[in-house]
Each structure stands twice: as structure tokens, then as C-alpha cells.
Amino acid sequence: MxxxxxxxxxxxxxxxxxxxxxxxxxxxxxxxxxxxxxxxxxxxxxxxxxxxxxxxxxxxxxxxxxxxxxxxxxxxxxxxxxxxxxxxxxxxxxxxxxxxxxxxxxxxxxxxxxxxxxxxxxxxxxxxxxxxxxxxxxxxxxxxxxxxxxxxxxxxxxxxxxxxxxxxxxxxxxxxxxxxxxxxxxxxxxxxxxxxxxxxxxxxxxxxxxxxxxxxxxxLPVNNAVNKQKKRFFNYLVVEYNETFYINKRIEKDIWENLYEFILIEANSLLNEKDLLKNEEFVSLLKGINFKVKLFSEKTSQKLTHQLITAKFIRIEIEKPLHTVKYFSAKPNELKSLPFPKLIASYLAEKNVPLSSI
DNA sequence: AAGGCGGGGTG
DNA sequence: CACCCAGCCTT
Missing domain, CATH: 1.10.340.30 (Hypothetical protein; domain 2)
Incomplete structure (x- = not known):
């Protein structure tokens, strides 16, 4: 046969x-x-x-x-x-x-x-x-x-x-x-x-x-070699004003297109409070605004096919609204209906992130 | 033709 | 840790 x-x-x-x-x-x-x-x-x-x-x-x-x-x-x-x-x-x-x-x-x-x-x-x-x-x-x-x-x-x-x-x-x-x-x-x-x-x-x-x-x-089967992983560091500013949080929608041709996130400062490393105060994006974002850094989350990471994302969430309270139109604000209960990448959804689900208790 | 895109399971 | 999963689109 x-x-x-x-x-x-x-x-x-x-x-x-x-x-x-x-x-x-x-x-x-x-x-x-x-x-x-x-x-x-x-x-x-x-x-x-x-x-x-x-x-x-x-x-x-x-x-x-x-x-x-x-x-x-x-x-x-x-x-x-x-x-x-x-x-x-x-x-x-x-x-x-x-x-x-x-x-x-x-x-x-x-x-x-x-x-x-x-x-x-x-x-x-x-x-x-x-x-x-x-x-x-x-x-x-x-x-x-x-x-x-x-x-x-x-x-x-x-x-x-x-x-x-x-x-x-x-x-x-x-x-x-x-x-x-x-x-x-x-x-x-x-x-x-x-x-x-x-x-x-x-x-x-x-x-x-x-x-x-x-x-x-x-x-078998034979696969040609693929690219190796790149490392990226996401510093998320969870900025709170008047019981609302600033949210960004990712629209660029990158990971997570059409999903939401907090204010992102991507850098070559995770930033501590001292780094943050020297960071250009951070300084220009909060220029002229009194703020208080309330909480640094533990670092967390997510493995994608071609990149490794390491992230931390930095909770910040501000005393007057940001003067940027890049972000919009959402109340804690509104966050629940927005689609987030896994990394952020996990953060929001943590018990020690008392978004809903505000 | 090559590169990029998630998240999870498995050995 | 590497590999792969009922692939597709863009450049």
C-alpha cells in the first residue's frame, strides 16, 4: 500500500x-x-x-x-x-x-x-x-x-x-x-x-x-531560528486626583493596541523615587503640581513571545489636575469595564490596591 | 521574506 | 529555561 x-x-x-x-x-x-x-x-x-x-x-x-x-x-x-x-x-x-x-x-x-x-x-x-x-x-x-x-x-x-x-x-x-x-x-x-x-x-x-x-x-518539524527576547521596563504612574485616575489608551503599533493602561514612563530600568524626580517625562508631567508618592508596588513582569516586560506601579496623589489632554480620567468603578492587558488587570485585582475603597 | 503580536502549558 | 499552541497582518 x-x-x-x-x-x-x-x-x-x-x-x-x-x-x-x-x-x-x-x-x-x-x-x-x-x-x-x-x-x-x-x-x-x-x-x-x-x-x-x-x-x-x-x-x-x-x-x-x-x-x-x-x-x-x-x-x-x-x-x-x-x-x-x-x-x-x-x-x-x-x-x-x-x-x-x-x-x-x-x-x-x-x-x-x-x-x-x-x-x-x-x-x-x-x-x-x-x-x-x-x-x-x-x-x-x-x-x-x-x-x-x-x-x-x-x-x-x-x-x-x-x-x-x-x-x-x-x-x-x-x-x-x-x-x-x-x-x-x-x-x-x-x-x-x-x-x-x-x-x-x-x-x-x-x-x-x-x-x-x-x-x-x-x-521534526524544523523551525528556523527566531529572534530572541528584548527587555522592556514599564514604570506606571497610578495618578489619582479627586477620586479619579488618569488612563491612557494604547494606539501605537506596539503591544496591547486598543487596550488601556496607566500613565507609562518607559525607561531602561525600573525607577525608584529618586530616579523619578530626575526623569524628564515625570518632571514635565507634574510641573507646578504638588504631589505625594503614596505607594510603590512590588515589581511584576510578563513574558511575551519576543519581549519581557518588567513593570512597577507607582501610586501618586496630586492636588490639582494634570494639564495634559493626552490622558483621560476614570473612576474606580469605570476601570472595571475597560479592557486592560493582563499585567494591569492583575494589578487591579490585587487586594492591597484599594482603588475601590476611595 | 521577515518581524511583530499575548498569554499559558509543558517537559 | 525553551518551545509551542486549531495564525495573521504589515513592511
Missing amino acids: KNEKFFLTSLLSWHLNENSREMPWKGEKDPYKIWVSEIILQQTRVQQGLAYYNRFVHQFPNVKTLATASEQKVYKLWEGLGYYSRCKNLIRTAKFIHEELDGHFPEEYEDILALKGVGNYTASAIASFAFNQPYAVLDGNVFRVLSRFFGIEIPVNTTQGKKYYTALAQTLLDKKNPALYNQAIMDFGAVICKPALPECLQCPLQKKCIAFLKNKVSI
């Missing part, structure tokens, strides 16, 4: 017989819900996305409810999930479908692909799951399974690699049942052909798996 045929029949029979994963969007035919689930699951583990998916489809059961919701509410629901441009595109696309397509979700692959936030993978997933069209998905699971079984050593994070794997995945696809096949290969990658410590000893593909036979399981 040819390897391709063996691959397909073994995979499908594994999926049929074994315990594939249980997920609320499995077998779902509503393209809207499939779309929401796939956006949430981009670069996100099923386990982590599950609760978010349930909250989303409960609050926004269809395109219209999502398209007409307040954007801040949608962002708040996304809080903590990361990659916030996904949320921006989710909103944009919902409005587009609601307003331009009369609420009708596109059904052709090319039209699905054209939606903001929808790339190759997501378009294939929606086309196959919702409309049973013959498009093979290509995600981290599929790369890994194909790389190992066929012994492919082309780096997966290159243009050449993506082209090669796309073509291979498409030829392997069971055109008669693309939804089932796509589901099967991703489940297989997640349950058996895992990144670390895969279950080769109980793998039904073992006897024809090149990686297993040549002892290359641990080196």
Missing part, C-alpha cells in the same frame, strides 16, 4: 475508533460560530480558548449581536486572551458582514479568505467545517504530523516550506469528506503526534513514519 493511502486510512480509522477530543464547536454548522471559534483558537490552545468561546457565543449568538455591540464590551470579553488585533478584526468583520453582506456569511473560499483576520488556515477551516468544501487545513498540528510521517526537513516557517506543505496537505485531503479529515488530522496531532513526548508507541502510523523509523521525531 502506498504511504499516502496508508496515511489516510490509518488516520481516519484512528479518528473513528479512538477518543477524539470533545469540543463545543465540533459538528457545528453555523459559519458564524465556527468563525468565532477559529479566531479565538488562532495560536491559542483549546483549553485556554474554551471559556472565551462559550462566553462569546452566549453574549453574541450571531453576527448581528456582535456587529451592534459596544466595541469596549467586546474587547472586555477578549481581555486576557492576547493577540488583541484578533478582536479588532473580529469586530471589523462582523460589522462588514452585517452591513455590507446583509448578515449573510460568505460561502466561497476566496470570499471567506478576504475577511479581515481570516488567513489560509481559518478560511479552510470554515469552508470545510461549515460548507464541507475540499480545503485542507494547515496548522501547527498538521505541519508536525506531515513533517514527521513523511520525513520532511524543510523549515516550516519559511515561504518555501509553507508552499510545500500546502500542496502536500491538499493532495492528502479526503475530498469526499474534508470536514472529517481536517478534524481527524488536527486531533491526531494534538493527542498522538504531540510536540514533546509524542505517543509513538501507540501510534497507528508508526510502521511507516519516516521520523520514527529514522529516529528523527524529536528534531
Whole structure:
């Protein structure tokens, strides 16, 4: 039997017989819900996305409810999930479908692909799951399974690699049942052909798996080297005046676009009180204003993919308002409805930050 | 073609 | 600690 045929029949029979994963969007035919689930699951583990998916489809059961919701509410629901441009595109696309397509979700692959936030993978997933069209998905699971079984050593994070794997995945696809096949290969990658410590000893593909036979399981798939981490230091001024706090919305092309934060002084290090009094930004911000530094929080940090953020929060009381238009003020209970990055949400959740007791 | 974008799990 | 996860967009 040819390897391709063996691959397909073994995979499908594994999926049929074994315990594939249980997920609320499995077998779902509503393209809207499939779309929401796939956006949430981009670069996100099923386990982590599950609760978010349930909250989303409960609050926004269809395109219209999502398209007409307040954007801040949608962002708040996304809080903590990361990659916030996904949320921006989710909103944009919902409005587009609601307003331009009369609420009708596109059904052709090319039209699905054209939606903001929808790339190759997501378009294939929606086309196959919702409309049973013959498009093979290509995600981290599929790369890994194909790389190992066929012994492919082309780096997966290159243009050449993506082209090669796309073509291979498409030829392997069971055109008669693309939804089932796509589901099967991703489940297989997640349950058996895992990144670390895969279950080769109980793998039904073992006897024809090149990686297993040549002892290359641990080196496949090949990834080209990526950049290393940069360190950044965020000094947050939690400035309080008249029972309100100054808040900034991040709009630059940087981390946390569209989320909120306190007044940020980014520097080459964390600043102590003496540093602060010499800091240009700080001095110009508080020029002519009496203030009292009330509390320095412990330093805290957050690891992102390519940067390590170390932060501290400095609580400051001022005696008259800031003369800048860059920030706006919010009362403690208003802070609750704003979307913050994890780092700040954690700070606000601490018991020793008595924002609400003021 | 390369770089940037979160947060969390895992060995 | 490094690696990776149901990827996508911009430059």
C-alpha cells in the first residue's frame, strides 16, 4: 500500500475508533460560530480558548449581536486572551458582514479568505467545517504530523516550506469528506503526534513514519531560528486626583493596541523615587503640581513571545489636575469595564490596591 | 521574506 | 529555561 493511502486510512480509522477530543464547536454548522471559534483558537490552545468561546457565543449568538455591540464590551470579553488585533478584526468583520453582506456569511473560499483576520488556515477551516468544501487545513498540528510521517526537513516557517506543505496537505485531503479529515488530522496531532513526548508507541502510523523509523521525531518539524527576547521596563504612574485616575489608551503599533493602561514612563530600568524626580517625562508631567508618592508596588513582569516586560506601579496623589489632554480620567468603578492587558488587570485585582475603597 | 503580536502549558 | 499552541497582518 502506498504511504499516502496508508496515511489516510490509518488516520481516519484512528479518528473513528479512538477518543477524539470533545469540543463545543465540533459538528457545528453555523459559519458564524465556527468563525468565532477559529479566531479565538488562532495560536491559542483549546483549553485556554474554551471559556472565551462559550462566553462569546452566549453574549453574541450571531453576527448581528456582535456587529451592534459596544466595541469596549467586546474587547472586555477578549481581555486576557492576547493577540488583541484578533478582536479588532473580529469586530471589523462582523460589522462588514452585517452591513455590507446583509448578515449573510460568505460561502466561497476566496470570499471567506478576504475577511479581515481570516488567513489560509481559518478560511479552510470554515469552508470545510461549515460548507464541507475540499480545503485542507494547515496548522501547527498538521505541519508536525506531515513533517514527521513523511520525513520532511524543510523549515516550516519559511515561504518555501509553507508552499510545500500546502500542496502536500491538499493532495492528502479526503475530498469526499474534508470536514472529517481536517478534524481527524488536527486531533491526531494534538493527542498522538504531540510536540514533546509524542505517543509513538501507540501510534497507528508508526510502521511507516519516516521520523520514527529514522529516529528523527524529536528534531521534526524544523523551525528556523527566531529572534530572541528584548527587555522592556514599564514604570506606571497610578495618578489619582479627586477620586479619579488618569488612563491612557494604547494606539501605537506596539503591544496591547486598543487596550488601556496607566500613565507609562518607559525607561531602561525600573525607577525608584529618586530616579523619578530626575526623569524628564515625570518632571514635565507634574510641573507646578504638588504631589505625594503614596505607594510603590512590588515589581511584576510578563513574558511575551519576543519581549519581557518588567513593570512597577507607582501610586501618586496630586492636588490639582494634570494639564495634559493626552490622558483621560476614570473612576474606580469605570476601570472595571475597560479592557486592560493582563499585567494591569492583575494589578487591579490585587487586594492591597484599594482603588475601590476611595 | 521577515518581524511583530499575548498569554499559558509543558517537559 | 525553551518551545509551542486549531495564525495573521504589515513592511
